[in-house]
Amino acid sequence: MLRLDGINKLFGGLTALEDVSLSVTKRSITGIIGPNGAGKTTLFNIVTGLYTQTSGQVYLGEKNISFFAPESLASLGLVRTFQNVELFGQMTVLENVMVGLHTRSKSGIFSCAFKIPSQIREEKYIKEKGLKWLKFTGLTDCADLNACNLPFGKGRLLEISRALAVEPQIILMDEPAAGLNSRETVELAGLIRRIKELGITVVLVEHDMELVMDICESIIVLNLGKKLACGTPREIQENAAVISAYLGEG
Amino acid sequence: MDNSRQLLQYILSGLSNGAIYALIGFGFAIIYNATGIINFAQGEFVMLGGMLTIFFLVFLHLPLGLAIVLAITIATLVGIAFERLAIRPLKNAKPLSLIIITIGASIFIRGAAMLIWGKDTHALPAFSGNDPLYIAGATILPQHLWIFGISILIIILNRVFFNYTIIGKAMRACAYNSYAASLVGIDVKTMVLLSFVISSAIGSMAGIIIAPLTMTSYDVGIMLGLKGFCAVIIGGMSSGLGTVLGGLLLGLLESLGAGYISASYKDAIAFIVLLLILFFRPEGLFKKKETERV
Amino acid sequence: MTKERRQILIFLFFAAAVLVTPLFLKGSYFLNVLIFIGINTMLAVALNLLLGYAGQISLGHAAFFGLGAYISGILTTRFPIDPWLAMMLAGFCAAGLAFVIGFPILKLKGHYLAMATLGFGIIMYIIFNETVGWTGGPSGLSSIPNLHIGSLVFDNDWNNYYLIWIFTLGVMLLSINLSQSRIGRALRAIHDSEVAARVMGVNVRVLKVQIFAVSALLSAIAGSLYAHTMTFISPVAFGFNFSVEILTMVIIGGLGSIYGSFLGAAILTMLPELLRVFQDFDIIIYGLMLILITMYMPGGLISGIEMLAKFVMSKIRGKQSNA
Numbered sequence: 001m002l003r004l005d006g007i008n009k010l011f012g013g014l015t016a017l018e019d020v021s022l023s024v025t026k027r028s029i030t031g032i033i034g035p036n037g038a039g040k041t042t043l044f045n046i047v048t049g050l051y052t053q054t055s056g057q058v059y060l061g062e063k064n065i066s067f068f069a070p071e072s073l074a075s076l077g078l079v080r081t082f083q084n085v086e087l088f089g090q091m092t093v094l095e096n097v098m099v100g101l102h103t104r105s106k107s108g109i110f111s112c113a114f115k116i117p118s119q120i121r122e123e124k125y126i127k128e129k130g131l132k133w134l135k136f137t138g139l140t141d142c143a144d145l146n147a148c149n150l151p152f153g154k155g156r157l158l159e160i161s162r163a164l165a166v167e168p169q170i171i172l173m174d175e176p177a178a179g180l181n182s183r184e185t186v187e188l189a190g191l192i193r194r195i196k197e198l199g200i201t202v203v204l205v206e207h208d209m210e211l212v213m214d215i216c217e218s219i220i221v222l223n224l225g226k227k228l229a230c231g232t233p234r235e236i237q238e239n240a241a242v243i244s245a246y247l248g249e250g
Numbered sequence: 251m252d253n254s255r256q257l258l259q260y261i262l263s264g265l266s267n268g269a270i271y272a273l274i275g276f277g278f279a280i281i282y283n284a285t286g287i288i289n290f291a292q293g294e295f296v297m298l299g300g301m302l303t304i305f306f307l308v309f310l311h312l313p314l315g316l317a318i319v320l321a322i323t324i325a326t327l328v329g330i331a332f333e334r335l336a337i338r339p340l341k342n343a344k345p346l347s348l349i350i351i352t353i354g355a356s357i358f359i360r361g362a363a364m365l366i367w368g369k370d371t372h373a374l375p376a377f378s379g380n381d382p383l384y385i386a387g388a389t390i391l392p393q394h395l396w397i398f399g400i401s402i403l404i405i406i407l408n409r410v411f412f413n414y415t416i417i418g419k420a421m422r423a424c425a426y427n428s429y430a431a432s433l434v435g436i437d438v439k440t441m442v443l444l445s446f447v448i449s450s451a452i453g454s455m456a457g458i459i460i461a462p463l464t465m466t467s468y469d470v471g472i473m474l475g476l477k478g479f480c481a482v483i484i485g486g487m488s489s490g491l492g493t494v495l496g497g498l499l500l501g502l503l504e505s506l507g508a509g510y511i512s513a514s515y516k517d518a519i520a521f522i523v524l525l526l527i528l529f530f531r532p533e534g535l536f537k538k539k540e541t542e543r544v
Numbered sequence: 545m546t547k548e549r550r551q552i553l554i555f556l557f558f559a560a561a562v563l564v565t566p567l568f569l570k571g572s573y574f575l576n577v578l579i580f581i582g583i584n585t586m587l588a589v590a591l592n593l594l595l596g597y598a599g600q601i602s603l604g605h606a607a608f609f610g611l612g613a614y615i616s617g618i619l620t621t622r623f624p625i626d627p628w629l630a631m632m633l634a635g636f637c638a639a640g641l642a643f644v645i646g647f648p649i650l651k652l653k654g655h656y657l658a659m660a661t662l663g664f665g666i667i668m669y670i671i672f673n674e675t676v677g678w679t680g681g682p683s684g685l686s687s688i689p690n691l692h693i694g695s696l697v698f699d700n701d702w703n704n705y706y707l708i709w710i711f712t713l714g715v716m717l718l719s720i721n722l723s724q725s726r727i728g729r730a731l732r733a734i735h736d737s738e739v740a741a742r743v744m745g746v747n748v749r750v751l752k753v754q755i756f757a758v759s760a761l762l763s764a765i766a767g768s769l770y771a772h773t774m775t776f777i778s779p780v781a782f783g784f785n786f787s788v789e790i791l792t793m794v795i796i797g798g799l800g801s802i803y804g805s806f807l808g809a810a811i812l813t814m815l816p817e818l819l820r821v822f823q824d825f826d827i828i829i830y831g832l833m834l835i836l837i838t839m840y841m842p843g844g845l846i847s848g849i850e851m852l853a854k855f856v857m858s859k860i861r862g863k864q865s866n867a
Contacts, residue, residue, distance in 0.1 A: 514673075
């Protein structure tokens with residue numbers, strides 16, 4: 001589904017990523033872990049087009065998306081959530097999810113301003129789909145609240161709903177469990193499993209080892225910009241190099 | 251023979267205007283480097299310098315030296331008030347809000363000037379008379395010498411301050427990383443205030459030395475501010491050589507353009523340069539490209 | 545009552561009030577003021593689309609207003625071009641110019657964008673002033689013909705009021721539609737988090753330029769209407785001061801609120817009428833308004849009115865449940 005080939009990223013004199021190659025199986029839940037500064041978010045940013053790699057290629061399915069801008073990736077089925085939840089604070093919860101449907105709709109400025117019939121129909125469709133995704137993540141009651149007024153945990157769920165509205169093939173989540181309490185984390189695990197059941201590939205960067213070991217089928221470990229190991233949770237847990245890299249973490 | 255004399259004249263006026271733009275540009279750079287904001291009101295301090303001096307000189311009949319000192323002092327006080335009232339309370343505001351407030355404050359200052367002094371243009375008498383000197387075929391007014399002299403002095407003082415004094419270095423530290431600076435005991439708030447003090451002082455001085463050559467009125471701030479902004483953009487937001495070169499370059503382009511292409515479009519030339527730089531090299535002509543670590 | 549129903553009702557009520565008002569003001573000078581409020585509302589709404597929705601600041605919008613006015617004026621005085629055609633051409637030209645400079649200028653952010661638009665506005669102002677052969681320079685352009693539909697000529701306050709306000713209501717309605725739509729959401733998304741908008745597939749760069757062009761188009765049409773109703777235009781009306789005035793209207797009324805733009809336009813158009821001494825104080829008052837509203841009521845007067853309405857409603861409901 002997703003394949004990275006020899007990704008290098010240098011920031012001036014600093015090597016953030018060195019020759020990282022990995023691949024993600026379709027319809028799997030893959031975790032990317034590693035100590036702080038390992039380059040996980042940098043990797044995400046490269047895949048999602050926010051950074052450009054110094055060298056290396058990124059493939060989505062058969063397509064080489066190495067230098068694609070972020071806005072073209074949504075229509076190709078790749079979407080992400082952010083570590084610092086990037087909600088559209090001034091819009092309602094429902095409106096946030098409706099933005100996720102931007103690539104599933106096409107009314108332009110003229111159609112929208114003059115409210116031509118096809119735009120009215122499309123708007124109805126967008127709203128229905130939006131509500132459907134809110135239901136999926138359990139946020140239906142919050143639909144008309146302003147996104148900036150949501151408690152943090154619900155804000156995370158909103159970001160995920162919004163990403164799901166894109167109807168992606170693959171969703172990249174950047175530390176989705178950060179800041180969640182244990183109950184919320186368990187609910188998140190359930191949600192991610194349900195997302196996988198929809199046929200969507202999930203890749204997550206995470207620090208919460210319990211969550212990672214619980215739901216991920218395959219784990220990739222990064223350390224100091226290099227790929228350290230990759231395998232099933234059990235294999236990773238027993239990997240000496242990984243253990244020493246974490247120095248007792250997990 | 252006549253052509254080269256004319257060329258020399260254009261170069262001279264271009265350089266003297268350019269020096270002013272460079273000084274105004276310093277004001278932008280100093281505040282930007284200390285706070286990360288562009289002081290939209292910078293041009294107004296330049297205006298205040300000239301207008302206040304005229305006020306003290308012509309209406310209160312104070313001697314020129316005293317008028318100048320008072321003008322700079324008051325302009326600096328306005329700068330401090332501006333920082334206290336408009337900038338400090340808003341450190342955490344949305345960027346758009348901050349822009350609108352700085353625009354509002356600069357308009358306020360301009361409006362106050364219009365209220366106090368009306369819309370007329372005024373002339374500040376030259377510091378040491380109007381008898382021209384003839385050097386290498388060009389006519390130089392004494393005021394030009396004042397402009398060059400004072401500009402060079404300010405540039406040197408600036409360099410000494412920022413590179414060789416503790417306070418100056420502290421300000422530079424704040425510019426690079428205000429959190430780290432505060433951790434080592436630098437009072438960031440004071441540094442910010444100081445940046446406004448220095449900027450308004452330099453800005454008003456610039457306004458004073460150019461006032462005898464160009465008429466001054468309540469609304470010269472916008473044009474001068476924009477041109478100073480252009481100089482500092484060319485120079486890469488530095489308060490050093492880059493901005494000096496930027497200012498001089500702008501002054502020359504403006505002067506030569508006005509002389510050889512069209513005088514009435516003189517101001518448009520500066521703003522076209524501004525747009526071109528912002529469009530194609532917003533990091534300035536002299537800066538090496540930096541990579542940003544996120 | 546659904547939100548949509550209520551919105552349509554509010555608009556119909558507003559439109560009805562607008563269309564009925566002249567009946568009470570026959571022959572009054574106030575009608576003339578209302579015409580200006582109409583034009584200013586169009587300008588404020590146009591800027592609001594760019595600033596309130598997409599979050600891009602422009603300090604040079606008077607330039608598009610002036611461009612529309614001058615193109616209409618020049619095409620109808622120096623050439624025998626039909627005023628309505630001239631208006632369309634003026635709109636296209638302004639939109640075209642906005643498209644061309646939009647791509648480079650909207651790459652800039654914050655203060656840099658503000659400075660660039662300011663520079664652009666001043667360049668246009670200088671062009672209006674200096675191309676005396678075309679624009680008449682500082683003395684202005686006069687004898688601009690009125691608009692007419694068949695034998696109905698728009699040459700008096702009564703006719704002009706309806707002409708201007710039909711356009712203004714149209715612009716307001718189109719903008720309200722836009723704000724509730726996919727495009728409006730995309731614009732507001734850009735305002736709140738450009739990076740997230742991009743990840744959701746919004747083509748931020750192109751959309752910003754598109755809305756900039758729409759904003760320029762509407763401003764130019766307002767300019768054209770202004771030229772044909774005033775029959776005389778001069779550069780003074782199209783400079784930095786007026787750009788600031790339009791900005792102030794948008795801010796006072798409330799960023800992102802179409803009715804707010806009307807409110808802001810109404811207040812700032814009437815202020816000089818109400819305060820005879822306003823002439824001298826105008827700039828200082830604009831500055832103060834910008835600062836105070838942004839600091840203490842960032843949603844503008846519309847948000848203040850909404851809060852008041854909510855407060856009153858809750859008091860009424862409180863009384864009803866106690867009774």
